[in-house]
Amino acid sequence: MMKKITIVAGISAMFFATACKTKDLKMNVEQKQLVNNKKEVVYQVFTRLFGNKNTTNKPWGTIEENGVGKFNDFTETALQEIKDLGVTYIWYTGVPHHAVIRDYSAIGISNDDPEVVKGRAGSPYAVKDYYNVNPDLAVNPENRLQEFEALIARTHKTGLKVIIDIVPNHIARKYEGKSNPVGVRDFGADDDTTVEYKRDNNFYYIPNTHFEIPDTDKPLNGEKNPLIDGKFAESPAKWTGNGSRLAKPDRNDWYETIKVNYGIRPDGSKDFPELPAGFDSKSYQEHFKFWKGKDVPDSWDKFKDIALYWTAKGVDGFRFDMAEMVPYEFWSYMNSAIKINNPNAFLLAEVYNPKEYRNYIHLGKMDYLYDKVETYDKLKDIIQGRSLPDGLSDIQNGMGDIEHHMLHFLDNHDEQRLASPEFAGTPQKGKPLMVVSTTISTSPTMVYFGQEVGEAGNENAGFGTHSRTSIFDYIGVPSHQRWMNGGKFDGGQLTKDEKELRDFYKKILNFSLNSSALMGKYQEIQTLNRQTTQGYDPGIYAFTRWSDTQKLIIVTNFSWLTTSNFELKIPSDIIQKWKLKDGNYTTTDQLYHKSAVQLQVLNGEGKAQITIAPSESFIYQL
Structure with a gap:
């Protein structure tokens, strides 16, 4: 009996008191919610680098020397190409106005002191004015907000949705809200600076003490600047963004930023209403209702208003920097307000403590968290030869109740480039990681611009160093620039290998x-095959995915050296779940549409002869 089938063969705590019951309940509810949903794909762009055509790449280069990208570089052609790549959301990183070393005083922006700015172009996470955007990104800096609003409209016209950053934990050392809407008071404007802590102060203070410049490398690489004088006017000194309480931060502290006070006392206790027991299972509407009329710290309202300001401008979601440094009660307060205004808002948080994942998802009402510590780190260990892939199954099963909320990525602005020698070594060795990262769960997938053409981040930009594309400097991104092809966005300068990638x-x-x-x-099939299948090499990983209408088998070869030949086994319980009768089934690769294998079902068990080359991927549909 021959039947046509599609299978995919490719590459492969802190719980609440009622964890077991809640876990099962949430899995059932979530599975129902996912029935009609589709995968989301986020494309992260570092906005000032995306459209830069300049290839000079001088360390510590100025805009005039190294160039900078603009909002207008995201043409309809560029955006359509991004959408056609298979993208649903574009995350414009570095949009809010942050501290930069460039003179914009002619349009009313004060100059920033290089001694409390990282690099020349500045960190996107040291925001200076939350109600406006980075003037570097505008053709006409005076009209920078209007240029970004036009970009939002172009992005939506293409069918993509917009994400930007919000960084509630800290702001720039020299924050100046020059664009505040009427009635909005600046951060710290009403603080009592005579005390270390007061609930409605926006900052923590070191009373009667002056801030001192940390002992760092020479600002601007030793270049002369009138503001480089060993001083920065801040009295009394404030706590630094990473929580340092020193008036003179260490060079490794986030010395360019100030810690925001959310009503956490210096001893760590909470000075605000807490969510009642059982709110982990409540909807965002119920969270919003709980907070209505509650007296909350002033910083909570300030950041909620910022989020709603950008939501009203058409921003579809936010990526929240270092979210676990801010209490999840605040996130409940702000995220429920965002969702009331836009129920479909995409809320992504940078959280690295697995014990806190469920708190930030269920109590903080986050849609997605970084799956960095689990899946990302494991994949990196595998490709670098420090781990077998078998542990991927434990990770996936261990996060079964929240797997949809754990965004998968292999590359972003903080991490080493996937293709760099410090990570995978080559773009081709990154392929199996990409297939597993994309297909192992229902979670969204994120790609960092240039990843798809093998950008390795080899430039020493100045403040930023090689292996990571610098977020602090004016620099070019060579592989991406070859795809950009002078603004044609047609890949005209890509090599053959880059086009194939x-x-x-x-x-x-x-x-x-x-x-x-x-x-x-x-469901993993790794354990069975690792224990019983001859020729199942250490670099192989296999698992299954299925719905009512589609059955997939994913097989991965992480090895860079070994072609593997083996008879893959599909256990009887999967055959039963798939309702397959004994017989032979032809399966077809869905990734390259090149190869087909026969799945033989005999006595209720399945097997298929697989030949898989180093770093090879197949997608077969049953």
């Missing part, structure tokens, strides 16, 4: 957008 990303991302199985169930 982008085609691979386009196939896997678009497949993920349209696969019902990837929004369905997961």
Whole structure:
């Protein structure tokens, strides 16, 4: 009996008191919610680098020397190409006006002191004015907000949605709200600076003490600047963004930023209403109702108003920097307000403590968290030869109740480039990681611009160093620039290998957008095959995904050296769940549409002969 099938073969706490019951309940509810949903794909762009055509790449170079990208570089052609890659959201990183070393005093912006700014272009996470955008990104800096509003409109016209950053934990050392709406008071404007802590102060203070410049490398690489004088006027000194209480921060502290006070006393106790027991299972509407009329710290209202300001301008979601440094009660307060205004808002948080994941999802009402500590770190260990892939199954099963909320990525502005020698070593060795990262769960996938053409981040930009594309300097991104091709966005300068790599990303991302199985169930077949299958090499990893209408098997070869030949086994319980009768089934690769294997079901168990080359991926549909 021959039947046509599609299978995918590719590459492969802190719980609440009622954890067990709640876990099962949430899994059932979530599975129902996912039935009609599709994968989301986020494309992160570092906005000032995306459109930069300059290839000079001088360390510590100025805008005039190294160039800078603009909002207007995101043309409809560029945005359409990003969408066609298989993207649903674009995260414009570095949009809010942050401290920069450039003279914009002619349009009413004060100059920033290089001694409390990282790099020349500045850190995007030292925001100076939350109600406006980075003047570097505008053709006409005076009209910078209007240029960004036009970009939002262009992005929506293309069918993409917009994400920007909000950094509630800290702000720039020299914050100046020059663009505040009527009635909005600046951060710290009403603080009592005679005390270390008061609930409605926006900052923590070191009374009767002057801030001192940390002992760092020479600002601007020793270049002369009238503001480089060993001094920065801040009296009394404030706590630094990472929580340092020193008037003279260490060089490794986040000395360019100030810690925001959310009503956490210096001893760590909470000075605000706490959520009642059982609110982990409540909706955002019920969270919003709980906070209505409550007296909350002033900083809570300030950041809620900032989020709603950008929501009203058409921003579809936010990426929240270092979210776990801010109490989840605040997130409940702000995120529920955002969702009331836009129920479909995409709320992504940078959280690295697995014991706190469920608090920030269920109590903080986050949609998604970084899956960095678990899946990302494991994949990096595997490709660097420090770990077998078998542990991926434990990670996926351990996060089964929240896996949809754990955004997967292999590259972002904080991490070493996937293709760099410090990570995978080559773009091709990154392929199996990309297939597993994209297909192992229902979570969104994120790609960092240039990843899809093998950008390795080899430049020493000045403040930023190689392996990470600098977020502090004016610099070019060579592989991405070859795809950009002088603004044509057609890949005209890409090498053959770079074109092939982008085609691979386009196939896997678009497949993920349209696969019902990837929004369905997961079951590993790794353990059975590792224990019983001859020729099942250490670099192989295999698992299954399925829905009512699609059955997938994902097989991965992380090895860079070994072609593997083996008879893959599909256990009887999966065959039963898939309702397969004994017989032979032809399966077809969905990634490259090149190969097919026969799945033989005999006595209720399945097997298929697999030959998989180093770093190879297949997608077969049953």
